[in-house]
Amino acid sequence: MTYAQLVVNHEAQAMDRLFTYGVPEGKTVAVGQRVKVPFGQGNRRVDAFVLQVTEEAPQDLKGLKEISTIFPESYFEKEHLPLIEAVRSRYLATYLDAVKLLLPKGLLQGMTYKTSEKLYFARPGEGKYADPRYQSILQEVKAHPGEYIKADLVRMGFSQSSVNTLIKHGFLEILSENQYRVNRQSYPDYAPRVLNAAQERAVKAVTDTPGTYLLHGITGSGKTEVFLELIRRNLEAGHDSIMLVPEISLTPQMIERFKGRFGKDITIFHSRLSDGERHDEWHRVRQGRVKIAIGARSALFLPFQDLRLVIIDEEHESTYKSEMSPKYNAKEMAEFMLERKDGRLVMASATPSIESTLRAERGEITKLELPERATAGVLPEMEIVDMRAELMAGNRTIFSRPLMAAMTEALAKEEQIILFLNRRGFSTFVSCRSCGFVFKCPQCDISLTYHRDNSLMCHQCGQRKYLPKTCPSCSSKYIKQFGTGTEKVEEAIRQAFPQARVMRMDRDTTRQKDAYETMYQDFKNNRCDILIGTQMISKGLDFKDVTLVGILAADLSLNLPDYRASEKTFQLITQVAGRAGRGDKPGKVIIQSYSPEEKAIVAAKDHDYAGFYRQEVEMRRMLQNPPFSKILQIILTSLQEEVLIKNIQILDSVLRKYLIKYDKIIVLGPSPCLISKIKNQHRWQILLKGDIGEETAQAVKELVQSTLGKAQKDLKVSIDINPNSM
Numbered sequence: 001m002t003y004a005q006l007v008v009n010h011e012a013q014a015m016d017r018l019f020t021y022g023v024p025e026g027k028t029v030a031v032g033q034r035v036k037v038p039f040g041q042g043n044r045r046v047d048a049f050v051l052q053v054t055e056e057a058p059q060d061l062k063g064l065k066e067i068s069t070i071f072p073e074s075y076f077e078k079e080h081l082p083l084i085e086a087v088r089s090r091y092l093a094t095y096l097d098a099v100k101l102l103l104p105k106g107l108l109q110g111m112t113y114k115t116s117e118k119l120y121f122a123r124p125g126e127g128k129y130a131d132p133r134y135q136s137i138l139q140e141v142k143a144h145p146g147e148y149i150k151a152d153l154v155r156m157g158f159s160q161s162s163v164n165t166l167i168k169h170g171f172l173e174i175l176s177e178n179q180y181r182v183n184r185q186s187y188p189d190y191a192p193r194v195l196n197a198a199q200e201r202a203v204k205a206v207t208d209t210p211g212t213y214l215l216h217g218i219t220g221s222g223k224t225e226v227f228l229e230l231i232r233r234n235l236e237a238g239h240d241s242i243m244l245v246p247e248i249s250l251t252p253q254m255i256e257r258f259k260g261r262f263g264k265d266i267t268i269f270h271s272r273l274s275d276g277e278r279h280d281e282w283h284r285v286r287q288g289r290v291k292i293a294i295g296a297r298s299a300l301f302l303p304f305q306d307l308r309l310v311i312i313d314e315e316h317e318s319t320y321k322s323e324m325s326p327k328y329n330a331k332e333m334a335e336f337m338l339e340r341k342d343g344r345l346v347m348a349s350a351t352p353s354i355e356s357t358l359r360a361e362r363g364e365i366t367k368l369e370l371p372e373r374a375t376a377g378v379l380p381e382m383e384i385v386d387m388r389a390e391l392m393a394g395n396r397t398i399f400s401r402p403l404m405a406a407m408t409e410a411l412a413k414e415e416q417i418i419l420f421l422n423r424r425g426f427s428t429f430v431s432c433r434s435c436g437f438v439f440k441c442p443q444c445d446i447s448l449t450y451h452r453d454n455s456l457m458c459h460q461c462g463q464r465k466y467l468p469k470t471c472p473s474c475s476s477k478y479i480k481q482f483g484t485g486t487e488k489v490e491e492a493i494r495q496a497f498p499q500a501r502v503m504r505m506d507r508d509t510t511r512q513k514d515a516y517e518t519m520y521q522d523f524k525n526n527r528c529d530i531l532i533g534t535q536m537i538s539k540g541l542d543f544k545d546v547t548l549v550g551i552l553a554a555d556l557s558l559n560l561p562d563y564r565a566s567e568k569t570f571q572l573i574t575q576v577a578g579r580a581g582r583g584d585k586p587g588k589v590i591i592q593s594y595s596p597e598e599k600a601i602v603a604a605k606d607h608d609y610a611g612f613y614r615q616e617v618e619m620r621r622m623l624q625n626p627p628f629s630k631i632l633q634i635i636l637t638s639l640q641e642e643v644l645i646k647n648i649q650i651l652d653s654v655l656r657k658y659l660i661k662y663d664k665i666i667v668l669g670p671s672p673c674l675i676s677k678i679k680n681q682h683r684w685q686i687l688l689k690g691d692i693g694e695e696t697a698q699a700v701k702e703l704v705q706s707t708l709g710k711a712q713k714d715l716k717v718s719i720d721i722n723p724n725s726m
């Protein structure tokens with residue numbers, strides 16, 4: 001008998017083990033196939049996936065069950081097993097989590113193709129079927145083979161029974177076709193540019209030698225052109241390529257360029273696809289109909305047969321680290337996948353992560369540089385405005401005097417302006433001036449944001465309510481709003497420049513499916529003078545007529561309690577500034593700040609990546625922060641705060657006792673998370689910092705599970721390695 005080891009799609013899989021089942025006599029199964037098996041005491045039929053097939057009988061044959069249904073399709077191959085294993089061991093994920101990464105969303109719910117019954121002409125009508133009533137139908141179908149289904153003809157006025165008769169007697173033929181759900185919009189050709197010397201060098205280096213590369217190219221240096229050329233060469237050699245972008249830079253512009261260059265050979269895989277569209281695109285890849293994919297993080301796991309090139313654009317972005325299980329890092333996984341195939345990984349950015357530059361310095365990866373803009377343009381002129389001095393001079397508005405002057409000038413010259421503020425809403429918090437009451441979300445531990453429609457909104461759980469006229473605590477009428485969001489900026493701009501055409505781009509204005517695209521086209525076609533936005537506008541946008549960029553509050557990200565706060569601030573300023581002066585007209589950037597001496601702000605002003613890097617890497621080394629250590633974050637959540645605190649204290653003492661033998665790991669906490677309550681779930685964490693290897697992490701995971709195993713059901717635990725936020 002043959003036996004199969006399966007990953008069962010059932011909650012019990014939180015236990016994370018494989019189950020052995022017998023393969024029915026005369027049947028075969030292979031790795032990657034979907035099956036159904038009787039599971040648990042009730043023997044309910046549950047979906048499962050084959051991970052191993054063996055002839056060797058398990059030690060304990062008692063109670064062995066058999067697979068009940070075998071589906072023909074297979075979803076992954078033997079070659080994928082190391083990947084599943086790696087996701088499991090590196091990120092402390094379960095088998096099921098890891099397998100799900102390889103499957104299109106929707107498949108687990110049994111999704112299949114949408115099929116349609118297309119009509120084709122088979123033979124001319126004869127005898128009584130030569131009658132015009134039949135002839136007209138036959139002619140119509142003959143002229144449009146495969147374009148109609150039955151319902152179309154009926155809608156056109158043909159008789160349903162005549163159509164049925166023609167099908168029945170074989171004059172018309174029906175063929176079932178898989179219908180692809182993806183919109184096949186075509187794009188104008190995007191012709192290749194003649195590469196400049198730096199671009200040429202980068203392309204040659206990557207083409208000549210497999211390995212991992214860091215492409216450091218300033219904003220506007222033509223990185224995209226390098227990507228396109230590398231992909232073209234890889235395609236020419238018959239191999240597959242994946243291009244990863246942070247979701248926010250999957251702009252219409254990027255899509256236009258890639259579609260315009262590669263046409264049908266490419267699939268665009270992003271979060272706005274429906275489950276059906278994802279399913280179909282996944283199958284197009286699996287069938288080898290497309291050779292190139294561009295998409296967010298999860299596109300890395302599309303089932304290409306011969307993946308040899310992965311490009312990760314804006315490699316410094318945190319979106320490459322998943323915050324949902326499995327909590328993988330796409331950069332690490334891409335490297336893992338390609339190393340085993342002698343492939344090429346290109347990580348690109350204008351502001352590379354500290355980690356990648358350090359790796360390049362250590363010689364682990366190869367650095368390539370594009371130090372100049374590809375077009376005639378030079379980098380924009382940068383100016384820092386000290387907002388404390390503005391206050392002293394009596395200016396209490398959002399806009400400093402230099403920014404006002406620059407905006408007036410740009411508008412007069414009919415040039416475009418981008419204003420950046422990484423906060424949506426109108427005011428960021430509301431409080432009572434009599435008693436100090438602050439409006440907070442009843443379910444989450446954050447203050448509510450005031451929106452212009454007179455509502456208070458929780459940016460964590462989305463709950464909304466109207467702002468009351470009096471204070472809920474003391475009934476006073478002195479309710480005041482503080483802080484500035486993009487809505488307030490919009491209002492202030494409309495007051496200051498009533499004749500200017502203004503647009504705001506943030507999560508509130510881009511909810512509708514095509515809103516982003518429409519705004520993008522409007523701005524590109526000069527139907528707008530001032531674009532106000534959150535980090536949505538910080539990258540990917542290449543508009544020729546933008547000459548002024550205003551960064552309204554450069555310090556916002558500096559104050560986060562995160563060792564990366566400085567790095568993020570530097571990156572954000574540089575990226576936003578990079579939107580200015582991309583055409584022939586020179587650009588100017590005004591950075592408003594209350595801490596103008598901060599190194600991240602000064603270095604960004606000076607376009608000084610190297611200087612920033614040197615200071616920052618030293619700081620990390622001194623404080624032993626990543627990349628000089630790893631951080632393992634254990635978050636406990638519960639509806640009941642006392643239960644939570646009691647358990648996390650127990651866990652804390654168990655961990656400290658266990659970790660005594662590891663003198664290179666320190667334990668921090670337990671303490672409430674930055675947002676200590678979300679949707680009524682209280683959240684506390686323990687952080688381990690230091691030299692944490694895979695085995696240590698596994699041991700810690702097991703210890704956490706055994707310690708909390710007997711605790712109350714309501715308690716949830718999540719473990720993350722080098723998380724995005726702490």
Ligand code: ADP
Nearest residue numbers: 193194195196219220221222223224225374375
């Ligand atoms: P990045 O991605 O590095 O910010 P892009 O790839 O968007 O830069 O290129 C910036 C601009 O320069 C684009 O308008 C692009 O068409 C143009 N460009 C890139 N490479 C060349 C080249 N070799 N010759 C002429 N123009 C180029």
Ligand code: ZN
Nearest residue numbers: 432435471474
């Ligand atoms: Zn009050």
Ligand code: ZN
Nearest residue numbers: 441444458461
């Ligand atoms: Zn909330």
